[in-house]
Amino acid sequence: MRRQARKPFDESKIPNDLCPIATELIELKTGDWRAERPVVDRDKCVKCATCWLYCPTQCVQEKSTWFEANLEICKGCGICADECPHHAIVMKEELEE
């Protein structure tokens, strides 16, 4: 395969009506869709980062002694609760406000 020299990107010269890219779409809050939220028991959490690794939306954030999901992004899929080896996460139903 013939390779071309890579040119560095210059974002300022890219028109904003070509293809959508993620950097300008952070306003989309997928947390709106959630039916259940993950709740972390901080006493059980040993900060092993299993939830951080498995989260499909990569929304798990590191705190001082525990991990927890960013609820603006978390869709409530429950994978973190399912994978947590210490059963530190439970899914709780979102109640109508």
Next chain:
Amino acid sequence: MVCDGNEAAAWGVALSRPDVVAVYPITPQSSLAEYISQFVADGIIQADLMDVEGEHSVLSVLHGACLAGARTFTASCGQGLAFMFEPYFRTPPMRLPIVMSIVTRDGITPQCVWGGQQDAMTVREVGWVHMYCETVQEVLDTIVMAYKIAEHRDIMLPVNVNHDGNYLSYGVEKVTLPDQQEVDDFLGEKSTNWHVALDPERPMSVDPLTGGAEGAGPALFVRYRKGSCKAMQNALTVIQEVHEEWGRRFGRHYAPLVEEYRLEDAKYAIVTIGSMSGAGKDAVDLARESGEKVGLIRIKTVRPFPVQALRQALSKVKAVGVVDRAVSFGWNCGPMYQELLSTLYLLDERIPAVSFIGGLAGADITIEHFNRAIETTARALRGEEFSEPIWLNEND
């Protein structure tokens, strides 16, 4: 050299130096796929040839390759194109400058493996640039030009270079092979992923979910839709510029959007598309010998639709007959006839128009068929009305 349209297309690809090609064979495109494979095996095309299991994967692979900076090519038609439709629909709004031949084939069912333009005409509204070739040489030349159009900074859209199944795919003509260095100079540096990329050095999520009725709202979606429409309009200018430059450099001049043939003093005209135009021009010449003031308008570029160029051509005549090689099911006419009607609205004076449908299922559109179309359009000029389409091969 002497070759058919499928080999000419493969030579056009070779001269454009792609990095990744993926082609799944389907009649009447199959020999094009074989030429591409042979050229890769022989080192004439120095590209990665991706063997995948079907057309959906073909175009998906090219999406990734294009995002990684590769110049890409594929070809398909008919049912293969139908299977490709999901990534096909996504290609233009991702603004990926992929070039693809559609070796046009009639739509099944009824079962049919022969030429027709139903496949390409059906997908003309998806956002790809569509150009239809008349000759084998034009197939080769247009493939190369397509890369320059697709990768133009104001365009960044995929381009379909369409040639008629059977008539151009297997039709053999004399072809001049352009010099590689001259093609390199013409095309310049390739440019496929400056705007959106799979690039570890600049991580980004490509084409994520935009807002809709809920959430962030439709404004982003609308902005990108408008961007695609604007690029299409820009293409009208760029296609002309690229064809002019090709003519200057290589000495072969093609009408980029709409070709006018013997239209100067014509009272009426036949509109054609693709390889049928050769027989159409012969029929016009014959009619001229017997004193008929008839001309021919060939539409090369179907998307973007060349409204102004066609309007200019139509303003020279007082009646028009459109020969389509496909049907518009809901309009009971050919698709180009249907679109020509929209252009007629822009004329100062209303002129009669007749829809002819011919060449379905690989049928030849002969000079005799064109004679009939010319005679019928002459009758329309004299005031006779034709509200139904005329099926040229109905009794063949």
